Amino acid sequence: MIKSVSRHIILLFLALSPGIRGAERLYVFYPTMVRSQVLQKEFSKTFAGVDVIVFGKYGDFRAKIAADSSAAVLTRPALIDQLPGYEKRLTGVRDGKTEEAYRLASVGKPVKTDSLGSITIGVLDFLGKQGMEEFVSSMTRHHAKVKRVMKLEDLLPLLTFEMAQAILVTDEQIALLKKTSNLDLIVTQLPGAQSGIIALGAQKSASPDAVIKALRTQTVLGVQQWK
Amino acid sequence: MEMIQRSHHRRETPLSRAVRGIAMSIALSCITAWASDALLVIRGAGQAFDEFVAGLRGELAQECAISEWTVRQGSTVPDLEKRLQSLHPKAVVLLDNNAINLYQRCCAARKDTTLPPAAIVCMGVMVDRAIAQLPNASAIAYEIPPVTSAVNLRTVMGTPINRLGIVYRAGMRNFVERSAVLCRKENIEIEPVEISVRYLGGAAELRSALYTLFSNKHIDALWAPNDIQILRPDLIREAWLPMIDKFKKPVIVGVGPLVDPDMGFGTFSVLPDHTALGAQAADLVRQARDNGWKFPAPAVEQPLSVIKTMNLRQYQRWFGARKADLAGVDKTVR
Numbered sequence: 001m002i003k004s005v006s007r008h009i010i011l012l013f014l015a016l017s018p019g020i021r022g023a024e025r026l027y028v029f030y031p032t033m034v035r036s037q038v039l040q041k042e043f044s045k046t047f048a049g050v051d052v053i054v055f056g057k058y059g060d061f062r063a064k065i066a067a068d069s070s071a072a073v074l075t076r077p078a079l080i081d082q083l084p085g086y087e088k089r090l091t092g093v094r095d096g097k098t099e100e101a102y103r104l105a106s107v108g109k110p111v112k113t114d115s116l117g118s119i120t121i122g123v124l125d126f127l128g129k130q131g132m133e134e135f136v137s138s139m140t141r142h143h144a145k146v147k148r149v150m151k152l153e154d155l156l157p158l159l160t161f162e163m164a165q166a167i168l169v170t171d172e173q174i175a176l177l178k179k180t181s182n183l184d185l186i187v188t189q190l191p192g193a194q195s196g197i198i199a200l201g202a203q204k205s206a207s208p209d210a211v212i213k214a215l216r217t218q219t220v221l222g223v224q225q226w227k
Numbered sequence: 228m229e230m231i232q233r234s235h236h237r238r239e240t241p242l243s244r245a246v247r248g249i250a251m252s253i254a255l256s257c258i259t260a261w262a263s264d265a266l267l268v269i270r271g272a273g274q275a276f277d278e279f280v281a282g283l284r285g286e287l288a289q290e291c292a293i294s295e296w297t298v299r300q301g302s303t304v305p306d307l308e309k310r311l312q313s314l315h316p317k318a319v320v321l322l323d324n325n326a327i328n329l330y331q332r333c334c335a336a337r338k339d340t341t342l343p344p345a346a347i348v349c350m351g352v353m354v355d356r357a358i359a360q361l362p363n364a365s366a367i368a369y370e371i372p373p374v375t376s377a378v379n380l381r382t383v384m385g386t387p388i389n390r391l392g393i394v395y396r397a398g399m400r401n402f403v404e405r406s407a408v409l410c411r412k413e414n415i416e417i418e419p420v421e422i423s424v425r426y427l428g429g430a431a432e433l434r435s436a437l438y439t440l441f442s443n444k445h446i447d448a449l450w451a452p453n454d455i456q457i458l459r460p461d462l463i464r465e466a467w468l469p470m471i472d473k474f475k476k477p478v479i480v481g482v483g484p485l486v487d488p489d490m491g492f493g494t495f496s497v498l499p500d501h502t503a504l505g506a507q508a509a510d511l512v513r514q515a516r517d518n519g520w521k522f523p524a525p526a527v528e529q530p531l532s533v534i535k536t537m538n539l540r541q542y543q544r545w546f547g548a549r550k551a552d553l554a555g556v557d558k559t560v561r
Contacts, residue, residue: 034555035557038554059285148506149531156378157529158531182413
């Protein structure tokens, strides 16, 4: 009996003591044109003492969360809303804003916003099939057919091969694509189409102190401030 | 959302309860039907196939019951027929030309006149020809279009690629013509030279074609086709390597070993991302399913996602002063 109680006390001590519990863990999923192995190196330097894993694909990120959901996550706020047990702890601020506008880009001519229900819209996948369909629908206010890609640069072949008539992108994404491509990309505004840029999420009971400390002192993914 | 809240406040009548029950049963039966739709992947053995299937499963695991059957040496039409009879798949995914050929022979031998499963053809050579001989089929091409490769190389090097040289044989003429149209959208002009290399010889003809491209057409980069005749070891030794080394222009290849720094051939390889290809194929499966498991017409999609490898040894030796933007490159070899 005494042995059993002692074992439980030791286990409780191990669980509560951050030094002994081991390093905090952070999963990052924020697809850009930069490969995840490059980001992984940068993050490992920025977050000294934190075990960081950077994911390049939504499916890999969700599979990891399904297997082990104890890590903090750095990703788009809309995705944190999708993760069971997670809540937003910090919201990233870029150029004074916590949200960014989404626009449509097409080749040669603007998109007719009254015909959005009948076209295919390409989008970078960060919420899975159903999530992205709902996201595109909420941004465009139409139920367009959605074609998801895993990497940002894969949006260009969608337009080149005419597999989509438009792509849904942020200003930052369209700037990167224009740097890469000579396609005559025309931007169509979508009034009110805004979504959160990036946030730190964690399980309700978790205390990702080392991650929060690192975020507050350094610029990560172009985010200068955290609220 | 507003509608759902409103319905919660409405008093439920026996009729509305019955309607709700029926609607739920229909919805549940639809979900069950989708979940039990059988999908058979007829594949080869190896990592590329594993990655493809992982991508496919990642997308469809909740929607279809996915089975795999690996084609081996000695696999026969009756073996495949037995598998098809036991699974009754709504769709088959055919990975590589061995699987395509076996399935083609199986279809030809079948007397069954009911709708054949929707066939999604991937990882094969000349899939447009393959699907023309298959019932109810669509495909994703395996060759990465030159426009994709050239745009990626341009991004890495940070310099314009206005002229892209291609040597090819007559069998690729249509591909080159289609590629020229796509490249023009990106302000890249294809400079093509058709050669007639057959089973023996041809080094002089290939050398002359490459000389024309490098010296007279002033190409900014060369795209090497995945053509086993043009990439024969003797031609690599006697034509490709001397000309590449002489003119020192970036060479884009579509085969992994050709970007090996010790070989001195390719500067940049662009290969299909097999996981992404599997996910892209899942979209074709859904397309067929949403149309009663029938493709309206045979169609070939282009592959969207690629894996990029840079031969840094060659790049630094030839273009050392020009800093490569490697952040978007998947792999580097030195």
